[in-house]
Amino acid sequence: MTTSFPTPRMVEVSGAEALWLLQAAELGRLVFVQRETTVVRPARHVWEYGRLIVRTPLQTAAVPPTATYQVDDVQAGTGTGWTVTATGPVDVITDPDEAAHYRRTLPGWTHGPHDAVVRVHPQTVTGFRLVRGVGER
Secondary structure, eight states: OOOOOOOOEEEEOOHHHHHHHHHHOOEEEEEEEETTEEEEEEEEEEEETTEEEEEESSOGGGOOSEEEEEEEEEOTTTOOEEEEEEEEEEEEOOOHHHHHHHHHHSOOSOOTTSOEEEEEOOSEEEEEEEEOOTTOO
């Protein structure tokens, strides 16, 4: 016997709600194209002064000029939750004191050459809630 779950649908949220969801999250993914291949890196972030500060296992020389940052919270059992993406220019935080501050604030997976701290300047932020269809429980 198989259990059938109702199919969730995506409902777009306002920009304000998308930012609120993004700010409340801690973990995400930095997504970009490198040598014609899509690269996805796990990351931690904090939202400050209208920018995302992101720490990810990536060589600073490989940081792209533009990237997408994606966060979500999806419940496996129901398929409900939300997803938010923010896309924009990226720059490496080069000031050693500022980078050290964020390395202390944002726990990472690796250290050394694969430990980038970057700023994403979002130009677009979109979000969706994944909800059950009308009349479904």
